[in-house]
Amino acid sequence: MRLFVFGAGYSGKAIAREVVKNATWAGGTGRSQEGLQAMEASGLIPFLFDGESLSEEVKSALVDVTHLVQSIAPGEDGDSILKLAGSDLRTLMPNLEWACYLSTVGVYGDHQGEWVNEASECCPVSKRSVWRAKAEAQWLAASKKGGIPVAVLRLSGIYGPGRNPFVKIENGTARRLVKPGQVFNRIHVDDIAGAAAHLMAKEAGGLWNVTDDLPAPPQDVVLYACELMGVAPPPEIDFETADLTPMARSFYGENKRVSNARLKASGYELRYPDYKCALSAMWKDGNWSG
The missing domain is CATH 3.40.50.720 (NAD(P)-binding Rossmann-like Domain)
Known part of the structure; x- marks a missing residue:
């Protein structure tokens, strides 16, 4: 090859x-x-x-x-x-x-x-x-x-070492934006x-x-990362009144749950089926910073 x-x-x-x-x-x-x-x-x-x-x-x-x-x-x-x-x-x-x-x-x-x-x-x-x-x-x-x-x-x-909520929490840029019903894969x-x-x-x-198995609200992911780090989570912010760039706001204009059934049926087994197991593994291994 x-x-x-x-x-x-x-x-x-x-x-x-x-x-x-x-x-x-x-x-x-x-x-x-x-x-x-x-x-x-x-x-x-x-x-x-x-x-x-x-x-x-x-x-x-x-x-x-x-x-x-x-x-x-x-x-x-x-x-x-x-x-x-x-x-x-x-x-x-x-x-x-x-x-x-x-x-x-x-x-x-x-x-x-x-x-x-x-x-x-x-x-x-x-x-x-x-x-x-x-x-x-x-x-x-x-x-x-x-x-x-x-x-x-x-x-x-996409997330992984160097690109995840831990990094944002550490550098002070993590936010818990709340838009009722909103989920992301x-x-x-x-x-x-x-x-x-x-x-x-x-x-x-x-x-x-x-994609993963667990479409989830973005604020839940930040909260889980804070729990692993043992730090207080940032306050929840109402999406409607949040100060966001047009690009950031546009992401919240799309709400869907994406199925990975075809990929799994082909024989692929996800290494990290959801954000909880992935964040837990990165925190335990200490490779989250990249």
Whole structure:
């Protein structure tokens, strides 16, 4: 296996760490020199990519790539990699056997707290989710055109070492916003990596919700983290009167419970089925700060 990760950020590097042991070669892209240095620790040979054009070094590396992970967010004009490939993946990667596109459960939009699965209607609300839905369609079309299985991973709220309520509590930015009836799903970054590796081994394509078992109110998660730390929780804040950025407020405009039944039926067992076991493990292991 020769692996390439476009946009080797938090999730991309986690996937690389999971599967690089099975790779004969692995590379990835970043937009800055700082990002490239962090990539090497995940076992990736680093390449710069500005999102607009591919260097000759990247083009040369892609010729022999067999497995691809695409984690770069799309823009209004669609997916940047497919744009460069002309929607034909084999133009850049003639030896490609499997690809993975990291999307978001935001493509479902608001379902007023009801359960959704991969067959549910997508009604994205935010501009970024509309772009994600468009990019998903592009990747599924490219999969069909090239005869290459493409797994589209719809990720819920990502957390893990360095990105969790403990960090916010420690730096004083944690808040308990309360909007009655509001729930969110979450996913530990190690389960993103595990699910990607699982689907890669099965050469599975199509849509996959990568999310936990327990959609829960966000204030409950902060409260549980405070209990583990043995500190007083921040006061509850009414969502309607809270001082929030437009982006932060937009997240609360979507309320749904996301099912992971298809992923589990495929044989994947979540390492962290809910936020309680994940936060407890991170606190016990002391790796929450990253």
